[in-house]
Amino acid sequence: MNTNSQHLSQIFMQGVAAVRPEILLANTVRIENDNLIVNNNTFHIKKHCYVVGFGKAVLGMAVQLEKILGSALSCGIATVPQDILRTFATLPELLPPPNTRITFIEGAKDNLPDLNALNGAVKIRDLITNVDEGNILIVLISGGGSALLPIPKQPITLEEKTALIKSLSKAGATIVELNTVRKKLSELKGGRLALLAKHLTVITLILSDVIDDPLDYIASGPTVPNSDEPDAALNIISKYHLLDIVPDIVHKILISDTDGSANTNGSQFDWVYNVVIGNNKMACEGAVEQAKKLGYQTVVLTRLISADVGYLSEWYGRLVRLIITCSQLELQELFQQTRSNLWYDLVNADEILNFDMEKPICLIGAGEPTLVVRGKGRGGRNQELALRVSLELDKMNITKKVMFLSAGTDGIDGPTDVAGAIGDWRLVSDARSVGIEPIEFISNNDSYGFYTIFKDGEYFVKTGHTGTNVMDLHIITIVP
Numbered sequence: 001m002n003t004n005s006q007h008l009s010q011i012f013m014q015g016v017a018a019v020r021p022e023i024l025l026a027n028t029v030r031i032e033n034d035n036l037i038v039n040n041n042t043f044h045i046k047k048h049c050y051v052v053g054f055g056k057a058v059l060g061m062a063v064q065l066e067k068i069l070g071s072a073l074s075c076g077i078a079t080v081p082q083d084i085l086r087t088f089a090t091l092p093e094l095l096p097p098p099n100t101r102i103t104f105i106e107g108a109k110d111n112l113p114d115l116n117a118l119n120g121a122v123k124i125r126d127l128i129t130n131v132d133e134g135n136i137l138i139v140l141i142s143g144g145g146s147a148l149l150p151i152p153k154q155p156i157t158l159e160e161k162t163a164l165i166k167s168l169s170k171a172g173a174t175i176v177e178l179n180t181v182r183k184k185l186s187e188l189k190g191g192r193l194a195l196l197a198k199h200l201t202v203i204t205l206i207l208s209d210v211i212d213d214p215l216d217y218i219a220s221g222p223t224v225p226n227s228d229e230p231d232a233a234l235n236i237i238s239k240y241h242l243l244d245i246v247p248d249i250v251h252k253i254l255i256s257d258t259d260g261s262a263n264t265n266g267s268q269f270d271w272v273y274n275v276v277i278g279n280n281k282m283a284c285e286g287a288v289e290q291a292k293k294l295g296y297q298t299v300v301l302t303r304l305i306s307a308d309v310g311y312l313s314e315w316y317g318r319l320v321r322l323i324i325t326c327s328q329l330e331l332q333e334l335f336q337q338t339r340s341n342l343w344y345d346l347v348n349a350d351e352i353l354n355f356d357m358e359k360p361i362c363l364i365g366a367g368e369p370t371l372v373v374r375g376k377g378r379g380g381r382n383q384e385l386a387l388r389v390s391l392e393l394d395k396m397n398i399t400k401k402v403m404f405l406s407a408g409t410d411g412i413d414g415p416t417d418v419a420g421a422i423g424d425w426r427l428v429s430d431a432r433s434v435g436i437e438p439i440e441f442i443s444n445n446d447s448y449g450f451y452t453i454f455k456d457g458e459y460f461v462k463t464g465h466t467g468t469n470v471m472d473l474h475i476i477t478i479v480p
């Protein structure tokens, strides 16, 4: 690995470190006498605290919370990703103590609901219904929570629900669309977990992995009133031409608007306090700090990226070309158009134009692009984006070293074992010089296959489960 790619990895890892769940939790919650203080809100502990949780970052959140609560914690149940305990076996400080009062249930391999996750969700439901009035329930939520809290509405089976969500995801549905469908078909999502806990004080601590932190979509908003229209889920399935694959029984629930709990919006949920403890803004800040330390002039472009990977790679290519050619007017135009059509928080073009072009530059983007999987290959949106951006860079005749990293902060890109990949201005010509054609891999959505054989996997970003999750980070460096 050369210095430039090491820099990219260091910047990414510092972004991830800035959203370590145990740190975010410790910054938000404390106990003072008989009171639980969450941010600046005080909750008197009349009896006990109970904990439930589900998500990719919940292990760290729960371990830290147990330390903070001490004897105020009665017990808890958390569903966490398959194999996460083994992944952290060498980091005992991140693992639950031997006498933990929280039961951790691993499940949802490859981020898909399975029987383990279902059993865990049932235990969570039972615990909530069995806790007496006057207690506090703390709900820990992070991305990946939807797959780790799967109880389909009767009589839908887990297989039926999972097949539909998988098809929607492959067809390019956004997470907001996926979770609209999940809310309609699930027993605990869309505010229904909170309705079960109406007799308790509910405090929900949320690590956001959805663009712009909409509480009702993160992990499908189990403690947030659901304001979806009754036919919203059906319309989404129809938009992706998937009505034909929907079993009759699922269809029946999709068209129902009188199932009693489909729309929980009427309720104010005044027994619930939802609070976001971290998001991708914090990850961007961590990445910026590291980039500056390494001597880069740095800016966060936007943290609301949601475009299709193909479109986004062209956008990044165009951006780099306009910066390198110092095309002031075109750059301003690009930014103006993008801000009105796509990401309203896009930084001002002037911030980049003020950079000294003779010195290194680092641009950071954050969010969650979408991708329509048509091929039979293996990959993830980050690896595919890195490869596509490399193709864009190859089209330009540039003399500066331009590098690009795209990786998921959870450490897992799609159904693969890597976080993402690095691309650069000469990757495509290097690959072609040894007889590898990147376009063939892209056509088959086989970015993992490409990076496996290209330079023996050197351009993968490999972290394993990071224990946190605030979507993807994109890092571009331009070095004279």
Ligand SMILES: Nc1ncnc2c1ncn2[C@@H]1O[C@H](COP(=O)(O)OP(=O)(O)OP(=O)(O)O)[C@@H](O)[C@H]1O
Pocket (backbone or CB within 6 Å): 110, 111, 143, 144, 145, 169, 170, 175, 209, 368, 369, 370, 371, 372, 373, 376, 377, 378, 379, 380, 381, 384, 408, 410, 412, 413, 414, 415, 445, 446, 447, 469
């Ligand atoms: N062969 C492939 N090539 C590229 N991307 C793929 C491929 N197969 C699946 N994907 C992408 O992987 C993503 C699904 O993976 P996963 O469920 O881990 O997503 P996630 O957004 O990281 O999860 P979560 O939001 O729950 O944390 C989708 O964006 C999907 O399009």
Ligand SMILES: O=C(O)[C@H](O)CO
Pocket (backbone or CB within 6 Å): 142, 143, 144, 145, 146, 147, 175, 179, 209, 210, 217, 218, 219, 220
């Ligand atoms: O679990 C989920 O629903 C996604 O990660 C979004 O929060």
